[in-house]
Amino acid sequence: MGISNIFFIIALAAAGFWFAKNLNKIIRNINLGKDIDRGDSKAERWKKMFMVAIGQSKMVKKPISGALHIAVYVGFVIINIEMLEIVIDGIFGTHRVLAEPLGSFYNILIGSFEILAFLVLISCLIFLIRRNVLKVKRFGFREMLGWPKTDANIILIVEIMLMSAFLKMNAADYVLQQRGVEHYIQAGAFPISGSLIVPLYESFSTGFLIFVERVSWWFHIIGVLLFLNYLPYSKHFHIILAFPNVFFSKLDPKGKFTNMEAVTKEVKLMFDPEADPYAAPAEPEGPVERFGAKDVQDLTWKQLMDAYSCTECGRCTEQCPAAQTGKLLSPRKIMMDTRDRLEEVGKNIAKHGADHSDGKSLLGDYILEEELWACTTCNACTEACPVMIDPLSIIMDMRRSLIMEDSKAPAEITNMLNNIENNGAPWQFSQTDRANWVNEG
Amino acid sequence: MSESLQVNTMADLMAQGKKPEVLFWVGCAGSFDDRAKKITRAFVKILNNVGVNFAILGTEESCTGDPAKRAGNEFLFQMQAMSNIQVLNGYEVKKIVTTCPHCFNTLKNEYPGLGGNYEVMHHSQFLQKLMEEGKLKIEGGEFKGKKISFHDPCYLGRANGEYEAPRNLLQELDAELVELKRCKTQGLCCGAGGAQMFKEAEPGKKEINIERMEDVEEAKPDIVAVGCPFCMTMMTDGVKTKEKEDSIKVYDLAELIAESNKL
Structure with a gap:
């Protein structure tokens, strides 16, 4: 030798x-991401991988x-x-x-x-x-x-x-x-x-x-x-x-957004006539979860894998109606920011241990509210991505954080939400007038 | 009144011990927005004409929660969803048709997880089915020689993969179907989805509906067909902004069919 x-x-x-x-x-x-079950429907998943990844079916669009x-x-x-x-x-x-x-x-x-x-x-x-x-x-x-x-x-x-x-x-x-x-x-x-x-x-x-x-x-x-x-x-x-x-990509229809389980529990309790209104709230199991995503650890492992899978081709941003009309939002930037922030958090953990906080977060230090509020949830980005990345789910999770954790929203959105809460419609109309159209010909 | 519509509420029918074949979920826009109410009425005219046994919830209907969910208020969404599901399940509703793709998507995809399991159809799918069953005959003629472009609603198309039902209906009108440059999976949003309908757009160079209108101007149709009350608002505004009211009309699929059949 x-x-x-x-x-x-x-x-x-x-x-x-x-x-x-x-x-x-x-x-x-x-693995810093939250758990999500993407191990179901194996046959369908293999088929999709053969078509989209190995077969490059979206690339040739x-x-x-x-x-x-x-x-x-x-x-x-x-x-x-x-x-x-x-x-x-x-x-x-x-x-x-x-x-x-x-x-x-x-x-x-x-x-x-x-x-x-x-x-x-x-x-x-x-x-x-x-x-x-x-x-x-x-x-x-x-x-x-x-x-x-x-x-x-x-x-x-x-x-x-x-x-x-x-x-x-x-x-x-x-x-x-x-x-x-x-x-x-x-x-x-x-x-x-x-x-x-x-x-x-x-x-x-x-x-x-x-x-x-x-x-x-x-x-x-x-x-x-x-x-x-x-x-x-x-x-x-x-x-x-x-x-x-x-x-591991989403198999559900693109329009189906996740229903948050933590919320379902609370809402069910409110609808339960048997529930004792004076009962002390149940002790939460494990650490209290944040509503929505403020930082990368609030996202799922699949959303974090999405970030590492992005090769910045920009087909999402090219199709995004907000990006095309000069708004601040770019779905590609959402993915790039997620990866950059995740790398930063990873380095912090390696250096200072798992509980270290650098006082920064993905939402705010990387992604701005203005970007999030420009999204029309039209799914053009998810349709365009050749490797089935889902920037929309990250945008949605951050909106959830803005609304449910920080109560931050454009004034018109707050109005709309108040209307739904008060009169069951996004506009200020009375629910009793709902069927007036029948006789308005 | 020659235009009087036959509309029962679920409560009325229940009182008579009857159940309709299908529930027509009108939606907030269809109930309150002046332009969208015309779509609602046109759809009911078709249902009446065909003799579909349907009912509405009337004052018992409430927002599905879609705009709340898309704005990020999951709590309010689930409150709305669960109270609607209580009402729907109380009436033992099995089948729902709606003229709003946002209601359609939410009822179809997001209610089952909260205990609301129904067969949900967008009105384009429902009308297509009536046509296939031979119950609905679209006369055509009225639109002969006209060019019609269909603007795909995101929540019907990409969100739920339905591109053909609206086109199959339009085909029956004997009009010339002219596709917009960006259509079907590539369709460009009107700008109203994701709770954008209820707020000013973020700062940018252009409004999204104007960008979309430029696709329309390029295709030069006489009529833009829509299948969503929010697309209706955005496209109508776009036509007005571009001052094309005289040459381009915006109609919902139901309106075109009602018009064609002289209902």
Whole structure:
């Protein structure tokens, strides 16, 4: 075993360890959320995951970005089969170890990897142009300035670099194979690198080509390991969470909002003729729950998973009637704020323990009342999301907190609520006049 | 009065020892809003004409609680819901039809969890069923050569996945159905949902109903068909703001059918 194999094993183990550590942090953060049962109707959930996550059925609602995304997605998944070989080669110092057992199928595999890698590369280039040159509108909202924009560009540039390294490695390998250089066995088919890069390499010396092949090989694998560890810090984490997030998504009709159980108990008591009006209130079991959501811990684990699944594509905000007409609300920002705040709370817990409070909250320090009151609950955002994120449920839970915890609402809303309470209609009409329309023809 | 309607209340029928086939849930807008009352009357004319055995709750009806819930007042919502459920269950109501998608959504989706289990239909679904059963014949003719666009109500469409019933009814009018640029799953809200109806919009560049009117102007229909009293208000206001009252009319599905059948 050579020094490079040892180095490889150390790099692989370190990357695996660091990723597992960060993954654990995210799981811990998601588990800060309240419980919600999303384990029912397994068959329907699997079906939905196959359609929406694996099948990308919502992505293709936008044909151009949908098709480009499928190229990158399929490329990513398939090319990762190659990782198996790279890892074996890296550990044991072999070269193209799968070529012999797979025979001519190996050529088909490598050939398709090349085509896919090229498609990924082109797609990422187009994505870069869409973001930075064409300036597609949904990437330009205020929440996208600064880090989110950089994050998106880093992801695309890294993917382009990884795919280029993969193709350069293949091209050098191919020329070395042709020259019958020892160690470089005749294996693989190179439809892309063979025609695009090989003509350039043919004049290079064998020594230099071995250098290019090795550097590209190492660049690619180290790049992949670093990129893996970039995911937990990035919106790109969606490549992992998209699948469970769709699986655990809401199956009820979009219009069905949750009925709060804590409220039901109280209201039932009020309607119970047997209830003793002078009885002391029952001791609450466990800590008193807040009505609605003021901070991330008041949300459910699914809403927190939503936040980590968001890749900031902005299809929700693009469809949102409030955002389209210049209101402060952007459903994407609701998700980004939730994640940012959750990360902050997670860091606080790691540093100061679980009971630490920094005096901040999602509602107020991140999300403003003005954003929440701009929502028409029209479900355009939930319909648009390719990974079934539900920003509307967070907006609703925060409105509940505003109304039921803080009694804060625009004056007209308070009036409307008073009317319902007093005369059973949102306007100031008497309930006894309800049927007047019958004789008003 | 030539326009007199045959409307029983549940209480009347109960006193006679009778039960209707279906309860017509009128809703607050349908009861009190002047424009929406016309929709209510048009729908009842169709029911009378077909001979549907229905009743209303009349003064026993109260807000479903939808605007309270969407504003965030779950407590008030559940108070409303439970007292309505007491009334509905007291009359042993099994089937409900309503001309308001917000009432429809709340009764259908949010009442079962609180003990109110009914078969709930939006009037477009109910009318479609009457048509399929051969009880309702839509004459057409009246609207021949006219262009009609349907504005999907969020709480019928996206919220409950019903896009076809209203279109199937409109198809019978012999008019030309022109889809708005944003329709069905992509339909743009009128701006009234989620308790927005009852407040000024938050500061922004444009009102949502004006944004929606621009879709209408692009499609150039003679008539915008709606299926929701709040959409009716928003679209009518939009037409007025754009000063298009002469060229674009806004009607509910029930009004179009009543008009077509000369009821």
